[in-house]
Amino acid sequence: MVAEKHRNVVLASGAFDLLHYGHVHYLRNAKEAGGENAKLIVIVARDKTVEKLKGAKPVFPEEQRRALVESLKIVDEAVLGYEDLDMLRVIERVKPDVIALGYDEEKVEKELRKLIDDKNLDVRVVRVARFGEKDLISSSKIKKKIIEKYKRENS
Amino acid sequence: MVAEKHRNVVLASGAFDLLHYGHVHYLRNAKEAGGENAKLIVIVARDKTVEKLKGAKPVFPEEQRRALVESLKIVDEAVLGYEDLDMLRVIERVKPDVIALGYDEEKVEKELRKLIDDKNLDVRVVRVARFGEKDLISSSKIKKKIIEKYKRENS
Numbered sequence: 001m002v003a004e005k006h007r008n009v010v011l012a013s014g015a016f017d018l019l020h021y022g023h024v025h026y027l028r029n030a031k032e033a034g035g036e037n038a039k040l041i042v043i044v045a046r047d048k049t050v051e052k053l054k055g056a057k058p059v060f061p062e063e064q065r066r067a068l069v070e071s072l073k074i075v076d077e078a079v080l081g082y083e084d085l086d087m088l089r090v091i092e093r094v095k096p097d098v099i100a101l102g103y104d105e106e107k108v109e110k111e112l113r114k115l116i117d118d119k120n121l122d123v124r125v126v127r128v129a130r131f132g133e134k135d136l137i138s139s140s141k142i143k144k145k146i147i148e149k150y151k152r153e154n155s
Numbered sequence: 156m157v158a159e160k161h162r163n164v165v166l167a168s169g170a171f172d173l174l175h176y177g178h179v180h181y182l183r184n185a186k187e188a189g190g191e192n193a194k195l196i197v198i199v200a201r202d203k204t205v206e207k208l209k210g211a212k213p214v215f216p217e218e219q220r221r222a223l224v225e226s227l228k229i230v231d232e233a234v235l236g237y238e239d240l241d242m243l244r245v246i247e248r249v250k251p252d253v254i255a256l257g258y259d260e261e262k263v264e265k266e267l268r269k270l271i272d273d274k275n276l277d278v279r280v281v282r283v284a285r286f287g288e289k290d291l292i293s294s295s296k297i298k299k300k301i302i303e304k305y306k307r308e309n310s
Contacts, residue, residue, distance in 0.1 A: 021219040064176040
């Protein structure tokens with residue numbers, strides 16, 4: 001009989017509004033942080049959370065964003081977050097061994113480390129390097145590029 | 156000894172510039188048209204082809220678009236197309252049993268059926284139903300939505 005090996009659970013998160021290859025890069029690095037045979041669970045931000053954080057509604061509704069993320073080979077499960085952005089509630093639900101943050105989530109990292117310390121949780125936090133310096137790496141930049149092109153063509 | 160079953164090869168194609176759930180829907184239906192255990196090969200249009208067909212460069216470069224499509228669970232292989240849009244060359248390379256076209260590819264369907272007839276090819280052509288009536292279903296519509304929002308906010 002072969003004992004079942006422990007699979008580290010890795011938690012990643014984001015809005016994933018305009019999906020691009022940088023997202024896959026982030027998710028791949030996130031999963032790798034969990035070691036061999038890790039399980040990757042992705043929290044996809046609710047529409048209201050995106051609006052609150054980024055000041056604008058996402059282009060795609062939350063259920064479509066969630067379903068698209070779960071369509072990726074690298075993702076084992078994608079679930080919608082809580083509207084109130086409650087990190088402790090997410091941790092209690094997903095029970096991650098590792099939480100993988102994006103390269104630009106300094107502020108979240110600070111808050112998260114404080115929470116883990118305060119509650120004495122057994123969770124490792126990692127930050128994932130960004131995908132190429134010159135590449136499009138965020139939905140905001142994609143929107144900007146589209147708008148700039150529009151302005152050029154209509155000036 | 157179990158004889159290896161024939162796996163139907165399904166060929167799907169597109170620009171896949173701003174990936175959305177409608178694309179996954181199209182690809183899933185495409186694969187289903189190949190029956191059990193079908194293999195889905197996706198031709199991703201070259202930057203130059205996109206520019207020629209749609210009058211505008213894609214937001215993402217071809218290799219990123221290809222890699223993102225290949226990151227989808229439903230896709231077995233994603234390859235870049237030929238710049239000259241040569242359907243016969245693609246068919247000879249991929250050797251598909253089924254070619255799955257999008258709901259809006261009436262013109263391509265006509266040309267393709269003529270080619271298959273002329274060359275006496277053993278390929279079935281199917282058109283895949285569109286994803287929801289009210290949903291965002293094309294990169295052009297996504298761009299339009301982003302631009303309209305920008306105009307509202309800056310008028």
